[in-house]
Amino acid sequence: MSGASREALAAARESLTALTDNTSVDAKVLADELSAVTALLDREVSLRRVLTDPAQDGEAKAQLVARVLGEQVGGATVDLVSGMVRSRWSAPRHFVDAVEELADSAELVAAERDGSLEDVEDELFRFSRTVSSAPELRAALAGSSAGAQAKTQLVHSLLGGRAKPATERLVTRLVTHPRGRSLEGGLDALSKLAAERRDRSVAIVTSAVPLSDGQKQRLGDVLARLYGRRMHLNLDVDPEVLGGIAVRIGDEVINGSIAERLGEAQRRIAR
Structure with a gap:
C-alpha cells in the first residue's frame, strides 16, 4: 500500500482495537459482518469506487455506508466502516483489503478472548x-x-x-x-x-530433526535478543537440511544448515 492507504489502514486498525477493547462487542459477529462487507465490496465495483473517491465528501460517504449497510449489519460494523471511508485511500482495492484484514483480526480477537x-x-x-x-x-x-x-x-x-x-x-x-x-x-x-x-514476530524454523523444548527455548531467546521482540517459532522438519537449522523471519533468512554450507562450498569450487 502507498502512503495514504497505509495511514488509513493504521487508523482502521486503531479503531478496531478501540472497538474490541469493549468486551460487550461480539468479535465473532463483527468478523462475520466485516467478511460480508468485503464480499459486497468485491461484487459492487461502483460502490467501492464511490466510497474511496477522494473528490467525495467524507461525511457523505459515511452516510452512504449507513444507508447501504444499516439494515444488513450491526451498528459496530457500520461505525467501523464509516470511519474507514472518511480516510483517504490510494486505491479502492486497498480499502477492500483493509476491511478483509479487519474481519480476520476480529476473528483472532474472538480466539484471544476464548484462550x-x-x-x-x-x-x-x-x-x-x-x-x-x-x-x-x-x-x-x-x-x-x-x-x-x-x-x-x-x-x-x-x-x-x-x-x-x-x-x-x-x-x-x-x-x-x-x-x-x-x-x-x-x-x-x-x-x-x-x-x-x-x-510477536514469526520465525519459521526448519531443522533436520525435531528440536527439544530446551533448544526451542534457547533459540527463541536468541532471536528475541537479536530482533528486540518476542518470537513465535513455527517449526518444520526437513531431513534434506542434513543438520543445523534454517530460520526465516519475513524476507530474511538465517541459514546454518549443513546442506547450505555444502552448497556454498560447491559453488566456490565451481568458480
Missing part, C-alpha cells in the same frame, strides 16, 4: 504445511472447479473437530473468497496476523 489464539496460530501454520505437501488437496481448495459449498465441506472434513472453530472459519473464508491470493500466501498472511495479535 485459543495460540492454538489457532499453530494450526494455521500446520495446515499451510499440509497443503504445501499435498498437491491434490491444494488443487481442490484453490482451484476454480469446485464451488464455495464444496470447498466449505472439504475444509470442515479436514478441520472440523480437529482444529479450533476460529481456524476453520478463517481457512473457509480464505478458500471460498481468495480474492486473487494464492492459498499459501493467504495462510501465511493469516499466520502473521495471528502472531502480531500476540505481539
